[in-house]
Amino acid sequence: MAGRGSLEVFLEGEWPEQSLDLLSSLLDEGVTLTTGSISGNCSVLVCGRPGRELLEAAPGLSHLLIPWAGLPESTRELMMEYPGIAVHNIHHNAAFAAELAVGLMIAAGRLILSSDRALRMGDWSYRYRQQHTMSVNGSRVLLLGYGHVGRAVGRIAKAMGACTKAIRRDPSGEGDQGTLPVHPPEALHELLPDTDFLVVALPLTQRTRGVIGEEELAMMHSRSVLVNVGRGQLVQQGPLYRSLAEGRIGAAGLDVWYRYPSSQQERNSTPPADFDFQLLENVVMTPHIGGGFGSPSLERSRCRHLAASLNSLARHGYMPDRVDLDKGY
C-alpha cells in the first residue's frame, strides 16, 4: 500500500485523448493514472459497469468511482458482494440536466415549439392567445427530488421569480438547507393541486418507480406543466399520455423515456414509449440529452469532478459522493 498522498488509479474503457490529458493535468503528483490493463496494486477503479474479473484482479481495491451520476442496477447487485469496496459517483452533469429542465419548463409553458412551427408558416396567432401560457415567473414550482439536479433547478427557479418547494425522502439531508421549504414524500398529494410546474428529478429506485400515476396526475390542474429529467419510469406512461391527450394537465417536457435504442442500428427507429406521445402538440420531447453527454464543456466538467474526487482521497483519505447500495443512489 502506497503512502498518504499517493494513489494508483485504473481507468477502464476507452477515453478520448483530450479527456485523459485534461484529467492527468488536474491530478495531484502522487496520483497515478493507468489505462489498458489493470495492475494488482491499483486501489481505485474508475468504471461504471465493472465485471467480476476486474474487481478480482486488484485485491487492494478500496474504491469504485463511477464516472457519471447514477448507479446501474447490475453494478449495485455486484458491489453488494464486495462490501470492502466503497462505491462513489460524480454529479458533474447536474448543472446540465438542471439547465435542460428549465429549458423544458419554459419551452412547454410558453409554447415555444408550437409558436415556432406556426410562425414558420407566417402564422402569428400565438402572439394573441397567451392566456394559455404558463410562466415560471410568478408560478408555483414543486421539485420532486432535491438532489444535485433538484437543487440546481431550485436556484434557477428562484432567480426566475418562482415560488419553489421541494420534496425529499430525507428533508433534513445535506445541501442548500433553508433556501426553500423541503417536505417529506408524504406531502406530495397535499402539494400537487397547488403546483404549476412539477419537476421530477428523482433517482429511479424500487420506492420511486411509478411515483406519479393516475391518482397524482388527477390532482394537478389543467394548466399545470410536468417536466421529467429523472427517469421515464418515475412517471407511469399510460396515465401521463392520457392526461396530456385529454388536456387534464396543460403540457409536459420529457427528456427521459420508456424505450431506448438497444443498438446503434435502432437509433433512428425507436419510438420512445408505448403510447403515441409524438402525436401530442402539448409535449416537448428530447432524447435524454439532459446530461449533456459528449458536449465539450460536459467532458471538461467530468474531468474536473473526477480529479477533485481522486485528489480528495489522496490528500485527505476522503472521497465525496458515496453511493448507498441499499438506497440505490
Next chain:
Amino acid sequence: MAGRGSLEVFLEGEWPEQSLDLLSSLLDEGVTLTTGSISGNCSVLVCGRPGRELLEAAPGLSHLLIPWAGLPESTRELMMEYPGIAVHNIHHNAAFAAELAVGLMIAAGRLILSSDRALRMGDWSYRYRQQHTMSVNGSRVLLLGYGHVGRAVGRIAKAMGACTKAIRRDPSGEGDQGTLPVHPPEALHELLPDTDFLVVALPLTQRTRGVIGEEELAMMHSRSVLVNVGRGQLVQQGPLYRSLAEGRIGAAGLDVWYRYPSSQQERNSTPPADFDFQLLENVVMTPHIGGGFGSPSLERSRCRHLAASLNSLARHGYMPDRVDLDKGY
C-alpha cells in the same frame, strides 16, 4: 388641486373587468380611478398613445403613465410639446421577457427543437452528437443592454453558472451594480469574440438601430448563439440571415422581427422578415411573445406595477420609471 395623498387618475381605453377590479383593490384610498371620458380635474392619464385632444381635456395633467414597457415614437413626438407632463412607463413584463430569453438560449443552444422533431420520428441521433450543443452553464454570456430585462437575464444566467458581462450606454447607471462587469458600448467589438451567448435586450433608438451588423456577426465564433428579445431592427436582418445560413454563427433565438401583421386579417399570413428564416434549422423563432401579453399572471403584474406607481405618486409625490424623451426610453 387635491391634497397630498389624493389623486385623480383616468384610464384610457378598454380594460378587462378583472384588471379594473384588481387595480382598484390595490390603490390607496385617496386615488380615484375613472374610465369612459376624462374629467378636467384628472392629474394622471394612463395611456400608451394619447391623442392631443385627450391631453388638452385635462389642463391639470402632471403625469402620463404608459401601461407597458416602451415609448411609441408618436407618443414621444407628441409629448415633446408638453414638457409640463412627465412621461412614465412600467416594466411589469421584464421578468416575462427575461424568462423567454433564457428559454430561447437553452432551446437554441441545446437543440431542443431539432431534437424534438427527430425524436417524434423515432430518431435518437441528437443524444449521440451533443458535441454540437452549447450549454449556458460554463459559458460566456454577453448582455447587450442592461435595463430591466438584461438585469433579470443576468440574475438567471448567474444562477445557471454562466460567466456574464453586460454592455450599457451608461455603465454607472442605476440597478444591480457590482453583480457583474458592466462595460460601455465601445467595448462591444472587444467582447464579441469571447462570447458564447449574445443576448440583445436594448431599446430601439436612433443610436441602437442596426447595432449588430455584418462586422459584429463576423466577430462571433461559429458555435455562438444570438438571442434577440429587444426589437428586430437592432440586428440587421440580411447579415443575420446569412451568418446563420452559412453556419458562421451557431444558432439564434429570435422573438422580435422585421415585419409584423398590420391587421387582424394578416395575422396568419405574414412572414416575419424579408429573408427566409423559416427555412433555417438553427433558428428558434417566436412571434414576439416575450412580454407575455394576455397571460393571466402578466395582467396581474401589470396591475401591481400600475398601482405601485400611482400609490407612490399619491404618497410621496414621486413616480418611478420616468421616460427620457430625448433618449427615447
